Amino acid sequence: MTQYVALxxxxxxxxxxxxxxxxxxxxxxMSIELMWNAAxxxxxxxxxxxxxxxxxxxAFLVITVAAAEAAIGLAIVVVVFRxxxxxxxxxxxxxxx
Amino acid sequence: MIRHVMGIxxxxxxxxxxxxxxxxxxICCGFAGPVLKRGAGWLASASVGVTFVAALLSWADATAVRxxxxxxxxxxxxxxHGIRFGLLxxxxxxxxxxxxxxxxxxxHLYSIxxxxxxxxxxxxxAYMNLFVFAMLTLVLSDxxxxxxxxxxxxxxxxxxxIGFWFERPSAVAAARKAFVINVVGDxxxxxxxxxxxxxIGSAGFGDxxxxxxxxxxxxxxxxxxxxxxxxxxxxQVPLHTWLPDAMEGPTPVSALIHAATMVTAGVYxxxxxxxxxxxxxxxxxxxxxxxxxxxxxxxxxxxxxxxIKRILAYSTMSQIGYMIMGVGVGAYAAGVAHxxxxxxxxxxxxxxxxxxxxxxxxxxxxxxxGGLRQRMPLAFWGMLAGxxxxxxxxxxxxxxxxxxxxxxxxxxxxxxxxxTGIVAAGITAYxxxxxxxxxxxxxxxxxxxxxxxxxxxxxxxxxxxDEAEHPxxxxxxxxxxxxxxxxxxxxxxxxxxxxxxxxxxxxxFAVPAHLHAPLPEAATSALVLVMVAAGIGIAWxxxxxxxxxxxxxxxxxxxxxGMPAILRTAFYFDVAIDALIVRPAQALGTFAARVLEPHVxxxxxxEVVHVTxxxxxxxxxxxTGLVRAYVVVVVAGVACVLLYYVLVGGMTR
Numbered sequence: 001m002t003q004y005v006a007l008x009x010x011x012x013x014x015x016x017x018x019x020x021x022x023x024x025x026x027x028x029x030m031s032i033e034l035m036w037n038a039a040x041x042x043x044x045x046x047x048x049x050x051x052x053x054x055x056x057x058x059a060f061l062v063i064t065v066a067a068a069e070a071a072i073g074l075a076i077v078v079v080v081f082r083x084x085x086x087x088x089x090x091x092x093x094x095x096x097x
Numbered sequence: 098m099i100r101h102v103m104g105i106x107x108x109x110x111x112x113x114x115x116x117x118x119x120x121x122x123x124i125c126c127g128f129a130g131p132v133l134k135r136g137a138g139w140l141a142s143a144s145v146g147v148t149f150v151a152a153l154l155s156w157a158d159a160t161a162v163r164x165x166x167x168x169x170x171x172x173x174x175x176x177x178h179g180i181r182f183g184l185l186x187x188x189x190x191x192x193x194x195x196x197x198x199x200x201x202x203x204x205h206l207y208s209i210x211x212x213x214x215x216x217x218x219x220x221x222x223a224y225m226n227l228f229v230f231a232m233l234t235l236v237l238s239d240x241x242x243x244x245x246x247x248x249x250x251x252x253x254x255x256x257x258x259i260g261f262w263f264e265r266p267s268a269v270a271a272a273r274k275a276f277v278i279n280v281v282g283d284x285x286x287x288x289x290x291x292x293x294x295x296x297i298g299s300a301g302f303g304d305x306x307x308x309x310x311x312x313x314x315x316x317x318x319x320x321x322x323x324x325x326x327x328x329x330x331x332x333q334v335p336l337h338t339w340l341p342d343a344m345e346g347p348t349p350v351s352a353l354i355h356a357a358t359m360v361t362a363g364v365y366x367x368x369x370x371x372x373x374x375x376x377x378x379x380x381x382x383x384x385x386x387x388x389x390x391x392x393x394x395x396x397x398x399x400x401x402x403x404x405i406k407r408i409l410a411y412s413t414m415s416q417i418g419y420m421i422m423g424v425g426v427g428a429y430a431a432g433v434a435h436x437x438x439x440x441x442x443x444x445x446x447x448x449x450x451x452x453x454x455x456x457x458x459x460x461x462x463x464x465x466x467g468g469l470r471q472r473m474p475l476a477f478w479g480m481l482a483g484x485x486x487x488x489x490x491x492x493x494x495x496x497x498x499x500x501x502x503x504x505x506x507x508x509x510x511x512x513x514x515x516x517t518g519i520v521a522a523g524i525t526a527y528x529x530x531x532x533x534x535x536x537x538x539x540x541x542x543x544x545x546x547x548x549x550x551x552x553x554x555x556x557x558x559x560x561x562x563d564e565a566e567h568p569x570x571x572x573x574x575x576x577x578x579x580x581x582x583x584x585x586x587x588x589x590x591x592x593x594x595x596x597x598x599x600x601x602x603x604x605x606f607a608v609p610a611h612l613h614a615p616l617p618e619a620a621t622s623a624l625v626l627v628m629v630a631a632g633i634g635i636a637w638x639x640x641x642x643x644x645x646x647x648x649x650x651x652x653x654x655x656x657x658x659g660m661p662a663i664l665r666t667a668f669y670f671d672v673a674i675d676a677l678i679v680r681p682a683q684a685l686g687t688f689a690a691r692v693l694e695p696h697v698x699x700x701x702x703x704e705v706v707h708v709t710x711x712x713x714x715x716x717x718x719x720x721t722g723l724v725r726a727y728v729v730v731v732v733a734g735v736a737c738v739l740l741y742y743v744l745v746g747g748m749t750r
Contacts, residue, residue, distance in 0.1 A: 019728045028724075093722025 004045035012038035025080070025089050029073045036066040107170030109158065112184040114151045115194065116233050118144045123226035130219025138209035141222035145205050145229055149198035152191065159186040160604055167604045170239065179299050185239035188605045192433060193236040193358075193365055196440045200357045201229050203576035207448055208349040210570035211455060221261060225353070228254035232358050236365060241290050241300040244366070248286060248330065251359045252279040258354060259346040271342035278339045282329025289322035306372035320373055320380035323366060324387075331363025332414045333391045333421055338670050340414050344406040348454055351406060352447030356413045357440040364420040364436050368429050371606055375427065384425030385506065389517040392418030394668065396524035400531065401664035403657065404461045405450045408532045412487065413443055415521060419502050422514055428505025430602035434591055435498035441587055442486035442494060445580040449480035452573055453536065460543060463532060464550040464653045467646065468541040477537050479577040484533045486584045488526040488629050491622070497588035504621045508614050519621075523628030530636035535653070540646040549650050550657075 011034050018031030040059045047055025081087050122144025126137045133140060158169040168187030175181045186194065205225060212221050231254050235247025252275075260272030293300050296315045297308045309316065327333070332340035343355050354360070367374065367384060374381050395415025402408045416439045423432025453469060453476050454461055470477045486493040489500065503518035542550065591598045599608075644652070666672055721727075 016728075016732050020725055020732065023725070025724075089724045092724075096720060096722030 001045065001049055004041060008038045008041045008045070011035075011041070023088050023090050025073070025077045025087050028089065029070060029077070032073070033066060033070065036062055036069075107172065109155070109169040109171045109184075109186070111151055111155050111158075112169060112171040112186055112237065115148050115155065115186070116184055116237055117230075118148045118151070119226045119229040119233065123223050123230055126219050126226060127223035130223065133219055135209075135213075135218070137219035137222045138205070138212070141226045142202060142205035142209065144226055145198050145202045148229070148233070149195070149202050152186075152194045152198055155186055156191065159191045160188055160601065162604065176242070180240060180242050180294075181301060182243050183239040184237045185302070186237060188601050189365070189368055189433065190236045192437060192601075193361075194233060196437060197229060197232050197236070197358050200440050200444050200580070201225075201353055203579055204349050204353045204357075204444060204448070207352075207451070207573050207576040208347075210573035211349050211451055212347065213570065217261070221258075221347070224254060224257045224261070225350075228258065228354060228359070232362070235362055239302055241286070241293065241302070241305065244369075245283065245286050245290060248326070248362065249283050251354075251362065252276060252283065252330075255279070255343070255354050255359055258350040259343045261346055261350065265345065268345040271339070271345040275339040275343050278336055279329055281336065282326035285322045285325035285329070289319045289326070292319050292322070302369070306370075309372045309376045312376070316373065316377050317380060320370075320377050321383070323370055323373070324380065324384055327363030327366045327384075327421070328387060329363075330366075331360050331417045331421060333363065333387050333418065334394055335670060335674070337391065337395070337414050338667070338674060341402075341407045341410040341667070344404070344410050348406065348447060348451035351410070352444045352451065355410065356443040356447050360413060360417055361420065361436050361440070364417065364424055364432060367421065367424040368433055368606075371424075371427075371429055374425070381425055381427060382511075385422050385511055385514050386425075388418045388420070388422030388425050389506070389511075389514040389521075390418070391415065392422060392521040393517050393524075394418075396521045396528065398664065398667050399528035400524065401660055401667075403464055405453065405463050405466075405532060405536060406447075406461055408463070408528065409443070409446055409450060412446075412525065412529065413439075415525060416443065416487070419499060419518065419521075422518065423502035423505050426506050426509040426511050426514065428502060428509060429606040430599055431498065431501035431505040433602065434598055435495075435502050438486065438494040438498040438584075438587055441580055442483045442584040445479055445577065445584045446483040446487070448573070448577050448580065449476045449483060452476040452479075452577065455573070457543065462550075463535045464650070464657075465543045465545075465547070466536040466541070467539045467543075467649060468537070470537045472541070475574050475577060479581050480533060480537070482581045482584050484529045486588075487529055488633070489522060489625060490629070491626070492585075492588070494584055494586070494588035496622075497591040500618065500622050500625055501591065503625060504614075504616075504618050507616060507621065512615075515621075519624050519628055522625045523632040526629040526632030527636050528632075530633050531640055534636060534640035535649075538641060539644050539649050542646045542650050545646060545650055549647075550654055 015031040015034035015038060018034065019028050022028055022031065040062050043055040043059045043062065045055075047053060047059075077087055080092050084092060122141045125144075126133065126141050130137055155169055160167065161169075168185055168190070170186075171184040173182040173184065205222070208221065208225065212218055215221060228251060231247050231250030233247070235244055235251055238244040238247060256272045256276040256279075259275055260269050262268050290300050292315055293305050296312060297304055299305065312319065325336075329336040340355060340360065344351055346355070374384065392415050395411045395413075395418055399408050399411035399415060402411060416435070420432045420435045420439070423429070423435055425432075452473060453466065456473060456476075457466070460466065482493070486495040489496040499518075499522060503515060503522070506512075506514040506518055590596060595603070639652075663669065
């Protein structure tokens with residue numbers, strides 16, 4: 001059990017650091033994907049341990065939402081690329097207040 | 098005691114004809130005016146004539162009593178809150194419908210001649226038919242909401258017709274004044290309807306009248322609000338000031354709307370609501386007093402006017418005062434009878450005056466008339482009949498109805514109103530003969546210079562379209578001749594015991610069982626006649642006899658110069674309304690424009706803007722546009738939350 005939690009924590013931390021430090025939106029999306037799946041590992045691990053299927057179901061739900069998120073994220077990336085011919089998130093800051 | 102229970106549902110399609118024929122006429126004249134040309138006048142007259150005939154055909158059913166209810170009923174449709182529209186023709190409504198359409202028909206015919214050559218000939222008849230339709234809506238409705246709709250529509254038609262010659266600023270001002278004062282009444286009636294619906298759950302006549310005795314403290318406010326509406330429409334003190342100004346409209350309009358029908362809507366309302374008034378003696382006292390006061394005030398003001406139509410306007414106001422006094426004290430049959438007689442003789446007087454004005458190319462000032470007897474024999478004889486009728490000379494129509502009203506005031510225990518009525522009758526005789534003698538006796542003064550007569554020519558109104566004097570067409574003469582007959586003779590329906598009129602009205606109004614009559618009717622008539630004779634005598638001494646034009650002009654100039662201010666300003670009513678209502682309203686508007694609007698309303702908005710902008714400036718630096726910075730903030734936030742749970746231990750169950 002501890003190993004699952006540790007793995008999940010490590011994956012999540014890698015994801016967070018990736019989102020915070022990388023400037024390529026594709027990598028950022030992958031990092032977010034890491035965080036989703038860190039959560040999934042926890043869901044599944046606890047579901048098995050406590051014999052509660054709700055965790056399994058939730059993992060599927062998370063995968064669905066993650067897919068939708070990835071689709072929207074990639075769409076934004078495509079639009080940004082078309083508009084600016086680059087995909088550097090630090091350069092795309094027209095929403096600066 | 099209420100003989101007419103009006104909750105009945107019926108089917109009587111003829112009523113739809115009575116109701117809608119003038120509307121059809123109005124639509125045709127309104128939209129096909131350029132095609133119809135002169136035919137618009139005939140079409141409009143025909144539509145009113147059709148209604149008159151249809152109403153006559155309904156007579157038997159309108160006076161038939163079935164299941165304790167009198168009248169013919171046609172249901173229309175239901176609306177929200179239990180309001181059901183329907184048409185009801187009972188004896189009271191029948192009297193009004195016959196006058197509206199009968200007198201209205203003659204006035205329509207007359208208008209064909211009077212308005213001939215007017216640029217907006219067809220539009221005039223569209224408005225006239227619209228008025229007739231509105232007035233029929235008013236009197237045929239079987240509930241207060243329908244009545245109010247008609248009430249508002251006649252106000253609209255009146256507005257349109259007073260301001261018909263809209264190139265004249267004075268006509269526009271008069272139309273607006275009439276409309277505004279009438280709206281005061283409309284709102285009052287609306288308030289009365291709100292109370293009815295809140296307390297009774299219905300505004301149908303039958304429901305409201307059945308509930309009248311059990312209304313308790315809601316009864317008096319209902320009566321008051323209804324009467325404010327009646328007073329505004331019927332030019333009762335202090336809401337009368339619009340009526341003299343309304344004479345800016347074409348003369349047939351004055352005859353139909355501001356003499357015979359619309360201004361008597363208040364009388365109709367009070368008579369219609371007899372069960373309410375019977376249940377509230379306080380309201381009766383108020384209505385009777387206002388009526389008596391108006392009768393007296395209108396008569397006094399009639400003595401000081403020079404414009405022939407304004408004299409007739411004040412006379413109308415005074416006579417409606419009599420009617421309101423009659424229905425107010427409970428003498429419903431007498432009040433309604435006076436409406437009927439007045440419709441005949443006042444329409445006659447106005448149409449006669451119209452012939453004079455028309456022939457003299459728009460002259461309305463009696464000082465510039467004189468000696469018209471030889472030039473206009475028809476107008477002379479017609480107006481003589483009207484004057485004798487309004488004075489109440491025995492045998493003429495006014496004699497029967499006015500004496501009945503005055504006697505009614507005494508019978509119902511109002512000796513003060515009785516005295517007021519008698520005095521006002523004397524003054525009426527004086528001012529009517531003053532008008533008549535100045536206009537028709539002596540020599541023609543129209544060719545004298547205006548200064549000789551003591552007034553400035555630019556201040557007096559001019560007829561809309563005529564440049565030259567011309568004799569009236571036969572189509573103007575015929576209605577005058579026809580109206581002379583009922584003006585002279587209609588009173589005889591009130592003769593006999595019980596008279597035909599009493600039998601008709603007893604279907605509508607319960608006859609009071611015991612009335613104490615301190616004086617017999619003959620004594621009342623004698624008193625009135627003495628006053629009338631005195632009035633005529635004074636008028637004869639002052640204006641009668643044969644004088645040369647110059648001598649008469651000097652006398653009239655002296656009279657005008659010596660007119661006390663209180664009469665010239667018509668008892669300061671306009672001044673008072675101006676000071677008490679108009680000026681404060683304007684001051685309030687100025688205050689709102691100069692203080693409230695810029696400093697309070699706009700100021701508040703501006704402050705909100707300032708605060709929002711300041712707050713936005715304060716937080717805009719957070720929006721760096723740098724996605725990774727946002728992530729840092731989110732992670733830091735999550736970390737803080739986690740730290741909280743770790744330190745405080747909120748995760749434990």
